[in-house]
Amino acid sequence: MPSLTLRHPIRTLDNQLLFPPETLLTEEALDAVIDSRRADSYQTCPLLSYGSVREDCLNFLSLPPYATIFGDKKEIDDLLNIFETVHFSIPILQSLDYFKQHDLYTYTHVLMVFAWSTLLAKDLIPDYEECIRLAATGPTHDIGKICVPLPILKKTTPLTKSERGFGEHHALAGYVLASYYCKDMQHLACKVALDHHERRDGSGYPRGRVLRDPMVEIIAVSDIYDALLKPRPYRSGPYDNRTALEEITEMAKQNKIGWDVLKALVAHNRKSKPHFEEVTISAEKRGTPPSYNVYGIIAEEEKIDPKGKAHPRE
Ligand SMILES: [Fe+2]
Numbered sequence: 244m245p246s247l248t249l250r251h252p253i254r255t256l257d258n259q260l261l262f263p264p265e266t267l268l269t270e271e272a273l274d275a276v277i278d279s280r281r282a283d284s285y286q287t288c289p290l291l292s293y294g295s296v297r298e299d300c301l302n303f304l305s306l307p308p309y310a311t312i313f314g315d316k317k318e319i320d321d322l323l324n325i326f327e328t329v330h331f332s333i334p335i336l337q338s339l340d341y342f343k344q345h346d347l348y349t350y351t352h353v354l355m356v357f358a359w360s361t362l363l364a365k366d367l368i369p370d371y372e373e374c375i376r377l378a379a380t381g382p383t384h385d386i387g388k389i390c391v392p393l394p395i396l397k398k399t400t401p402l403t404k405s406e407r408g409f410g411e412h413h414a415l416a417g418y419v420l421a422s423y424y425c426k427d428m429q430h431l432a433c434k435v436a437l438d439h440h441e442r443r444d445g446s447g448y449p450r451g452r453v454l455r456d457p458m459v460e461i462i463a464v465s466d467i468y469d470a471l472l473k474p475r476p477y478r479s480g481p482y483d484n485r486t487a488l489e490e491i492t493e494m495a496k497q498n499k500i501g502w503d504v505l506k507a508l509v510a511h512n513r514k515s516k517p518h519f520e521e522v523t524i525s526a527e528k529r530g531t532p533p534s535y536n537v538y539g540i541i542a543e544e545e546k547i548d549p550k551g552k553a554h555p556r557e
């Protein structure tokens with residue numbers, strides 16, 4: 244359990260303030276917030292039956308490069324069968340509506356991270372079905388983004404240090420929101436929300452902890468891969484599949500992620516679909532990253548402070 248000072252507020256979608264900025268987030272403080280809603284029972288709904296999720300998933304999976312990697316009908320059926328068994332509480336599902344309306348990237352991203360991580364977990368985690376259900380990796384891994392102002396999420400020029408900090412706030416915010424809705428801060432979904440930006444060498448955020456949990460690592464790698472393959476506002480276009488895999492290979496070389504997850508990802512990209520342990524990773528770099536990419540570049544502070552905005556999401 245982290246004891247960290249929250250730099251920004253954490254609010255639910257219906258604008259209930261769970262923690263104001265500068266709160267020291269302790270187990271006791273979080274427990275008190277969870278307790279305040281312990282008597283409430285949330286209705287749940289299968290992920291695939293919610294809104295247009297089923298139709299949208301099938302549409303995304305029919306596009307490249309998903310279509311090549313999930314090309315096999317059985318693979319898609321298996322994936323949908325797992326999706327069918329995953330239920331979320333309505334407030335968590337409503338975050339999908341929010342993203343679909345205001346940040347389409349995050350909407351498709353959370354669904355596809357679910358797809359990638361299910362595929363990889365099948366190879367790497369013995370009891371993967373149960374693990375996927377618990378990790379609830381769909382809407383929950385980035386649910387904390389509802390606490391990040393949309394102009395920061397959509398900015399096309401370099402972020403300032405404080406904007407970057409606000410963006411990174413989504414990991415802690417996600418941890419609190421997932422704990423609040425699951426009514427259990429030990430739930431795997433909370434760990435996923437908190438640690439999916441941590442790395443094996445301790446270079447990630449929010450705590451700079453060594454990433455050890457195999458399921459969280461699978462989600463972390465799925466998260467990176469999916470983000471590379473999608474258009475992002477801060478670069479000229481998406482990475483092509485080869486260059487994206489090379490970027491992730493570089494991360495494995497630096498011990499930021501593990502080789503087995505990379506090998507599983509590469510195995511699904513090969514036509515022969517070998518077992519991941521039989522995959523040899525090519526050291527050859529042939530890819531071309533997008534020409535414009537300001538990710539990681541820090542801009543001078545701007546005069547407008549996001550904390551001064553009338554509404555945290557505007
Ligand atoms: Fe994230």
Ligand SMILES: [Fe+2]
Nearest residue numbers: 352384385466
């Ligand atoms: Fe993500």
